[in-house]
Amino acid sequence: MEQGYIENGFIVDVSNAKKTSEIIYQLSTILDLPDAHCKKVCLKLGDIDLSTSELMSIKALVESMNSEIEFVTTLSRITVESAMELGLKVSELENKVPTPEFNQDEESAQATNKELEKALDKIFGDSGLDEKTFHAEKEMKKLKAESENAAPIELTEFKTSDSIAEETQPEEETPEEVEEPEIAEPSSVATPEFSEHIVQNDEPVENEEDLKEEFAELEDFNKQLDEVNKEVMEAYDDEADDFAQLQKSLRETEKLPTLYIQRTLRSGQSITADGNIVIIGDVNPGSEIKAKGDITVWGILGGIAHAGADGNKYARIRALKMHAIQLRIADVFARRPDSINIPYIQKTETFVPEEARVKHKQIIISKLHEN
Amino acid sequence: MDGRVIVITSGKGGVGKTTTNANIGTALAKAGKKVVMIDTDLGLRNLDLLLGLENRIVYTIVDVVEERCKLKQALVKDKKNPNLCLLAAAQTRDKTAVTEEQLKDICEQLKKDFDFILVDCPAGIEQGFQNAVAGASEAIVVTTPEMSAVRDADRIIGLLEAKEEIKSYKLLINRVRPNLIKSNDMMSVDDVVEILSADLIGIIPEDTGIITSTNKGEPIVNDDKSPAGKAYKNVARRIMGEDVPFLNLEEDTSIVGKMKKFFSGLMGKEK
Numbered sequence: 001m002e003q004g005y006i007e008n009g010f011i012v013d014v015s016n017a018k019k020t021s022e023i024i025y026q027l028s029t030i031l032d033l034p035d036a037h038c039k040k041v042c043l044k045l046g047d048i049d050l051s052t053s054e055l056m057s058i059k060a061l062v063e064s065m066n067s068e069i070e071f072v073t074t075l076s077r078i079t080v081e082s083a084m085e086l087g088l089k090v091s092e093l094e095n096k097v098p099t100p101e102f103n104q105d106e107e108s109a110q111a112t113n114k115e116l117e118k119a120l121d122k123i124f125g126d127s128g129l130d131e132k133t134f135h136a137e138k139e140m141k142k143l144k145a146e147s148e149n150a151a152p153i154e155l156t157e158f159k160t161s162d163s164i165a166e167e168t169q170p171e172e173e174t175p176e177e178v179e180e181p182e183i184a185e186p187s188s189v190a191t192p193e194f195s196e197h198i199v200q201n202d203e204p205v206e207n208e209e210d211l212k213e214e215f216a217e218l219e220d221f222n223k224q225l226d227e228v229n230k231e232v233m234e235a236y237d238d239e240a241d242d243f244a245q246l247q248k249s250l251r252e253t254e255k256l257p258t259l260y261i262q263r264t265l266r267s268g269q270s271i272t273a274d275g276n277i278v279i280i281g282d283v284n285p286g287s288e289i290k291a292k293g294d295i296t297v298w299g300i301l302g303g304i305a306h307a308g309a310d311g312n313k314y315a316r317i318r319a320l321k322m323h324a325i326q327l328r329i330a331d332v333f334a335r336r337p338d339s340i341n342i343p344y345i346q347k348t349e350t351f352v353p354e355e356a357r358v359k360h361k362q363i364i365i366s367k368l369h370e371n
Numbered sequence: 372m373d374g375r376v377i378v379i380t381s382g383k384g385g386v387g388k389t390t391t392n393a394n395i396g397t398a399l400a401k402a403g404k405k406v407v408m409i410d411t412d413l414g415l416r417n418l419d420l421l422l423g424l425e426n427r428i429v430y431t432i433v434d435v436v437e438e439r440c441k442l443k444q445a446l447v448k449d450k451k452n453p454n455l456c457l458l459a460a461a462q463t464r465d466k467t468a469v470t471e472e473q474l475k476d477i478c479e480q481l482k483k484d485f486d487f488i489l490v491d492c493p494a495g496i497e498q499g500f501q502n503a504v505a506g507a508s509e510a511i512v513v514t515t516p517e518m519s520a521v522r523d524a525d526r527i528i529g530l531l532e533a534k535e536e537i538k539s540y541k542l543l544i545n546r547v548r549p550n551l552i553k554s555n556d557m558m559s560v561d562d563v564v565e566i567l568s569a570d571l572i573g574i575i576p577e578d579t580g581i582i583t584s585t586n587k588g589e590p591i592v593n594d595d596k597s598p599a600g601k602a603y604k605n606v607a608r609r610i611m612g613e614d615v616p617f618l619n620l621e622e623d624t625s626i627v628g629k630m631k632k633f634f635s636g637l638m639g640k641e642k
Contacts, residue, residue, distance in 0.1 A: 268414050270463040285425070286416075286462045325426045335426040338450065 009040025009070055016046060020054045024061060031065040032339050040070035047075040052082040059086060060367055063352075249314035256293040265289070265303065272309075285325055294318070300345050304328070313358045318368060321345055322354040327363050329356065334363035372405075374482040377489055377610070378507035380531075382523030384494030386515045387545040390581060390591075392491040393421040394600070395511075397590040398607035400455035404486040407446065407456040409477070411503040412493040413468055416460035423450060423588025424457055433461035436473045442480055451593075456485075466498045471505035478506025487610075496530060504531070510540040511572060516547060516558040521566055528569060541572035543606065548577045573606035574617055575599050 012030055017023040023045070031041075041062050050058075062069050072083050072090045083090040256275035267286030271277060276293035287303035289295055294316050295307045301319035306328040308315025313330040323345055327334045334356075353368040379392045392408055400406045409432065410418040419425045430445035435458070442458075449455035458477070461468060474490075481488050490507055493499035504510070510531050514524035524542070531537045544563055551557035560574055578599035584591040591600040592607075598618070605615045 268462050288463055326429075333429075338423070338426070 009042060009067075011042040011044060013044040014046070015044050015075075017048060018046075020048070020050065020058075023048070024058060027058065027061060031062065031067065039067045041067050042071045043069055043073070045072060045074040045076070045079060049076045049078040050074075050082055051078070052085050055079065055082045055086055055088075059088070246314050249312060253293045253312070253315070258293075259291075264299070267303075283319075283324075291315075300351075302345070307356075315357075317356040318353060320351040320353050322356065322365055327356050327365075329358050329363055332358050332361060332363050372483060372486065374405075374485045374488050375509060376478045376482065376507045377487065377509045377511060378492055378503050378537075379489060379511045379513060380492035380500065380503065380527055381494065381513040381520070382496060382527040383514075383520045386513050386520050387575070387581075388494075388513050389417045389421055389491055390585065391511070391513050391543060391545065391575075391603070391606075392489050393418060393590045394592045394603035395607050395610065396455060396487075396489050397422075397449075397452065398592045398604045399487050399489075399610065400449070400452045401592065402607060402611065403454065404611070405454050405484065406487045406489065407458060407481050407485045408489045408491060409458045409474075409481075410460040410491045411469070411474065411499060412491060413460045413499065414462065414465045415493065416462050418491050419447070419457060419459050420588060421585055421590065422455075422457060424459075425588070428459045431459045431461040432477070433464050433468045435477065436469050442477065466493065466502065469502055471502050474502050475506040496526065500527075500530075504534060504537065508536055508538050510537050511543050512540055512567075512569065513543045513545055514563065514567070515545050516552070516560070516563055518558070521558070521563055525567055528567060540569065542567060542569040543573045543575065544571070545575045546577045547574055571617070572609050573602060575602045575606075576618070 012027060014023045014026050017026060027043075043058070043062075059069055069088055072079070072088050074080060074083070074090065080090050253276065257273075258276040258278055259271070259273040260278050260280075261271065262280045264281040265271065265279060265283045265287040267284050270288040270290070271279075272290045274292050276295070277289055277291040278296045278298070279289070280298045282299040283289060283297050283301045283303045283305070285302040288306070289297075289303065290306040290309050292308065292310045292312065292315075295305050295318070297305075297317075297319040299319070300321040301317070301324045303324065304326045305317050305324050307317045308330040311330050313332065315329050317324075317327060317329065323336070323340075325336050354365050355368045356363050356365045358364075379388050379395075381388050389410075389412075396406045396408045408418060408422075410416050411432070412418070413433070419428055424447050427447050429447075430440040432445065434440045435442050435445045445458055446456040447459060449457070458481075478488055478490070488506075490503050492503035512524050512527055512531070514520045528540060531540050542564065544560055547560060548557055552559045560571070564571055576598045578591065578597055580591055580594060580597045581599055584594065584597075590603075591597050592603050594600050602618055605618065608615045
């Protein structure tokens with residue numbers, strides 16, 4: 001990874017990334033830094049081919065931190081096309097020529113690199129501590145579950161749908177869980193290897209043992225591929241089940257009574273409803289909403305929101321601006337990351353409506369129009 | 372372990388009770404003591420914000436009292452210091468949700484596991500104050516060198532003296548501005564001590580760093596350069612029984628101050 005500075009912004013070099021998820025992971029690590037907010041980002045991509053939707057999710061990630069992509073450099077023609085489609089400034093590099101931005105102010109770039117490294121260390125240090133508290137709180141949850149005979153509440157930080165695949169939180173992952181992006185990777189990574197084998201087979205091979213070994217390898221690989229395929233199919237079946245349940249629950253939520261509130265909820269006020277809640281106004285920090293169905297806030301959601309309070313894990317929370325201190329859906333729990341420390345949200349901002357829902361026992365937040 | 376229960380109170384609002392609580396608590400925890408802070412300001416809680424723990428609160432003191440969770444479950448551990456815990460107040464309830472007996476009971480339970488229990492008292496002298504004081508055996512009265520704050524502190528000290536449980540109370544003077552005292556625009560520390568005739572435990576200078584630290588959710592004692600942070604650390608040391616001299620606020624350490632001193636010295640010699 002390499003970073004440099006441009007005017008009111010910085011360059012992010014993710015040219016070594018071979019997968020979209022890697023780019024997103026690296027980018028989110030950098031964007032998590034407090035210095036990285038509200039800046040222009042110059043994204044330096046390698047020869048990776050990005051589709052429009054992939055690039056759009058990267059763009060959304062950058063924009064979620066109030067930054068914007070100023071410029072994209074890439075070695076791939078496909079990425080160029082997708083970038084053009086999204087209206088991003090782009091330049092295709094024929095060869096791996098270093099961009100001029102990197103040569104100028106090399107000293108300052110190095111200095112900022114050091115700063116960034118320090119900041120990164122700090123963040124990782126912090127996350128370590130977070131994990132400790134995380135465990136403590138998890139234990140707390142366990143105790144609570146024992147006392148109430150309820151299912152254990154999972155505690156996670158907010159995640160966007162983009163970063164969820166890359167986040168490594170072994171506590172959260174159950175072994176049978178299979179995530180789509182992960183499944184797709186082995187086959188795509190392995191394909192070049194496969195073709196290599198064929199090429200080698202075309203060449204005259206004198207040693208028979210070598211040939212046997214290669215065949216064995218090939219068979220092994222085929223087996224692996226079968227396993228992966230099987231997993232994919234199982235995952236699809238699960239998804240299908242999930243989808244049917246979701247449809248059913250959506251119909252049920254529709255039947256619930258809806259409480260309609262046209263004012264701003266202030267600190268200390270709490271609203272509980274047996275059905276859905278719609279609030280036209282802000283939900284300020286310090287207030288609480290609890291609904292058996294969905295919660296929709298036409299404004300800034302800054303307080304605590306608990307949807308699906310009677311255990312409906314398909315319940316959703318939507319808001320024009322999702323800035324909740326805590327989100328709870330059924331028995332899943334998420335808190336706002338410590339890295340987001342904005343005292344107040346400017347109301348002049350153009351809001352992008354977001355939706356929180358449960359996926360793989362975690363609460364994830366995604367842009368509303370992406371569903 | 373038999374912990375000390377100290378209530379931090381003032382009568383008047385806005386003099387820095389919560390800030391004092393957060394900073395003394397953090398300083399004590401940094402010194403290796405096990406500290407728990409109880410926010411009894413139900414409905415107007417702030418202590419969690421100052422410590423940056425708002426997003427971690429799951430259960431509050433009301434949940435403990437109404438037996439929705441165990442006391443240990445409601446203790447929120449600090450981000451940095453494992454010795455420091457917070458028992459948060461409920462934001463959606465009012466002062467009547469907890470009674471004096473219940474708070475006393477909570478303090479008794481916490482005494483077993485902690486060295487210090489700091490109780491953050493709400494402003495006023497109503498139920499909230501009575502609750503906060505109920506479990507405490509020591510008190511720190513926070514005031515500023517302003518007539519209204521001193522008057523309210525006097526009232527509070529009177530109420531504290533009437534309580535049998537409060538064995539001792541100390542005075543902490545917050546937001547002291549040496550420049551204004553010099554120009555006779557502000558009551559001096561000595562004046563305040565004289566009016567209230569109470570033992571002093573700390574003098575905290577006015578520090579703009581407090582504002583940023585509050586907004587960041589990080590107590591100012593974590594900043595080694597801040598004058599207020601230093602003063603709070605000294606207060607914590609005095610609470611632990613050390614004999615620490617008070618910060619000399621009179622000395623002007625700015626260049627202009629030093630030059631003034633130099634010139635006034637010259638003038639004095641000439642005469």
